[in-house]
Amino acid sequence: MSIFNALVHKKGANQAVQDSGFFFFTGSNVLEVELRKSVEIMLGASQIRADFICEFPARALWISKRFQNTDTVDFSHCEALEYYLKAVDTNSISIVYASENLVSPSSFMGHSFLKLNSGQGREHAVSYFTDVDTINIPKLLFDSIVTGKQGHFVVSPYLESKRFYGQVEARNIYEYHLNLSDFEVKLLTLHLWELKERRIDYYFHSHNCATITLDILGIIEPNIIQSHTAWLTPLDVVKIVNNSQFVSHSTITPSLNWQLRTYGLQLSNMQKKTYFQQLIKGNLQKLEHTKKDELFVSRYLAALNRYLLKELKISKIVWQKNQAYIDDSFYENKGLEIDVGSFKNPLNRLGDSQASFSFHANSTQSYLLVNAIPASHLVSDDNRHAFSESSLELISPTVIITKDEVKLDEFTLYGISQYIPYDPIIGGVSGYFSLAYSGFDSSRFTTESKALAVGGLGVSMQPMPAFQYYGTIGTAVVTDIKRAWFETKLEAGLIAYLKGNNKLNLSAMWRFNKNNLHQSNMEIEFQNTYSIDAVQAILFGAKYTNWSQAKSKVSLFTGYKIYF
Known part of the structure; x- marks a missing residue:
């Protein structure tokens, strides 16, 4: 599959983006015609060229690179596009995987999405999803698999997504940071602009958050794009991307529930209850534990202290007092970290x-x-x-x-x-x-x-x-x-x-x-x-x-x- 196929989300005879306006020329989805006319417009100089650049900046950039050997396109006349580029200010891109949540029908297989990272510390989540507006499971499956549901493509502050998945739904968040060139980062960022306000129907089995994430990355490496008949899950996405050598490194933000269960594996229920009562009272005392367990105990106490604050069982003053005691008691372990890379790793x-x-x-x-x-x-x-x-x-x-x-x-x-x-x-x-x-x-x-x-x-x-x-x-x-x-x-x-x-x-x-x-x-x-x-x-x-x-x-x- 060519890069231009990926840019217009064309998979053989299947068109993944149903919006007729996604093809600039008379709504035609004839790929050869669209490519030929797009190149002709970009090699000329007209008002149509200016309009094309503003509406399809990623195609304009790719054509300039492919046919004019330049990776520079002037976007200064595109006011809305310029505002978007300044707002996201992307210098790197990651894939985020929020682990499964079996309580929520829309998330029981996890969720994957792209994350735009800025040198200024701003981060944005790029999510594709549908509304789960019924508890009628048969109807939900029928709509999601047979008729399709309205899909929403949204760019929003990443912190909102991180808080929702990590704190509200208690899911682990895995970030896989992609090793992309400046041109590739810019191309992907511009392509996301092209997808805004488009009609992109959601199908649970063939066009979901996982599918569109891979389709977007396919403009960098078309070989990772899967057939439109493939049943793709968010877990499949992170496996495919990791196997493609895209990933430079990864990080994990574990939920509080995960931390309490993981760091407390070696603790008895009596020990947990004792820690709980002492933290509630703000009166932690020296407890018996082996040198080997110190790091896990310190992490468990810190997580439990945050949990109690989150659940409003202690005040911020008590939380600070408890944390000061934890830091002082386990001072030798303060700079140490626990490697959880191979523990409950979704890639495995x-x-x-x-x-x-x-x-x-x-x-x-x-x-x-x-x-x-x-x-x-x-x-x-x-x-x-x-x-x-x-x-x-x-x-x-x-x-x-x-x-x-x-x-x-x-x-x-x-x-x-x-x-x-x-x-x-x-x-x-x-x-x-x-x-x-x-x-x-x-x-x-x-x-x-x-x-x-x-x-x-x-x-x-x-x-x-x-x-x-x-x-x-x-x-x-x-x-x-x-x-x-x-x-x-x-x-x-x-x-x-x-x-x-x-x-x-x-x-x-x-x-x-x-x-x-x-x-x-x-x-x-x-x-x-x-x-x-x-x-x-x-x-x-x-x-x-x-x-x-x-x-x-x-x-x-x-x-x-x-x-x-």
């Missing part, structure tokens, strides 16, 4: 799409399950570099293949779960919710047709970094068109990371009124996921049920999974 996370193939067998039947998740991951996956153990399934079909037929086993429209370890200071709620359709009952090995809305809440505990257990209670609203009923579910489980890249998931579930039969039953399931590398894994496990309707009590399975 698995791909946001996956497919699996698993063979199941019991005393009466054997079958193959094929599952696809375009986005994003499961609790059974390796989530050590995610904020917490969680799952997210969007438009995820599972097909069952028997010796006689192929059936749709299940279709998950939207499924989410999150197991945040409870902390005595900042709390932590675990739970799940899903909207799904079931077309086959593998326990009775018979076709069915049910729609389900399932939700539950609970608590999770993490006594050590590699081990976590949880308990939830939930309910499901189920219908098979002819009738509707409620089911209840009580679940207990554990999640453990074992040696050799193995992850164990074990759960015990008590369910009442399955299939509206007014019976209770128990299911126990374990699964081990062995990660071969970053793109593939092997699965095996077993499932037991005492349900009277089940054709077999015990089934075994093994499978293979790929991430991409």
Whole structure:
């Protein structure tokens, strides 16, 4: 793909910017005509040339460089453009990744955007997003995937975005600083001006914040632009950009919640409560800790002190007193830093799409399950570099293949779960919710047709970094068109990371009124996921049920999974 293709956001026959005015000449999206006439205008001298420069300054600059061997274009007659350039005063550009927030539907896969850095200390965020104006998940997905939603392209002070993502939504903010020449910085800055007030439709799967970020960077390196059919996520963007050698260095601004959980990993709940009470009273005392833990303790105390101030539990005077004590007590560590570059690093996370193939067998039947998740991951996956153990399934079909037929086993429209370890200071709620359709009952090995809305809440505990257990209670609203009923579910489980890249998931579930039969039953399931590398894994496990309707009590399975 050529640079001019990237400048007009043309991908084959697909036009990513729907605004007809984005093509200067009669709204034509014929690329060859647009390029030829643009070059002709720039090589001449007319009022049309002056208008073209003001409206499409990046194209004007690129044409001057490509065909006139000069990287200087006079913008002095473009009053609004000159004001914009002086306001942003860009001398470098970064990509920002705000980590996922599973509570917010618009941010459960994270958010990526460009950041303009000024030598004067001014910083601006360049964001592309859509409004989430409904809690109706099916409608939101339909609008975002089928019809498209209105996209907003905004340049705003970066500090506002940083405060919102870091303080309000408690998300980690990763900045990847790009190694660009002065010409490239200027070209990108001018191209952002070209996109203002344009109609750019938002599609969750094919044209989102991740897509447009890569498309914009594509005017520097067209090879990083992905196909318009690719399902691209913000996490994909930072991985692609880092693999392209664009990044000179990176920085992280961790949220207070992240700091409290991370720096407090080695502290007991009793120690945390003691620190909490002493900071509240402004009366920190010398506490027992090893020399090795001093740095982590000092960072934990500083983060907890800021948290209490933010939550208005202490006054600024008390905060200052506490901080002075922390600085004096840990004076030897004042100049030291903790390298968190390899801890929960988004670059080390698995791909946001996956497919699996698993063979199941019991005393009466054997079958193959094929599952696809375009986005994003499961609790059974390796989530050590995610904020917490969680799952997210969007438009995820599972097909069952028997010796006689192929059936749709299940279709998950939207499924989410999150197991945040409870902390005595900042709390932590675990739970799940899903909207799904079931077309086959593998326990009775018979076709069915049910729609389900399932939700539950609970608590999770993490006594050590590699081990976590949880308990939830939930309910499901189920219908098979002819009738509707409620089911209840009580679940207990554990999640453990074992040696050799193995992850164990074990759960015990008590369910009442399955299939509206007014019976209770128990299911126990374990699964081990062995990660071969970053793109593939092997699965095996077993499932037991005492349900009277089940054709077999015990089934075994093994499978293979790929991430991409």
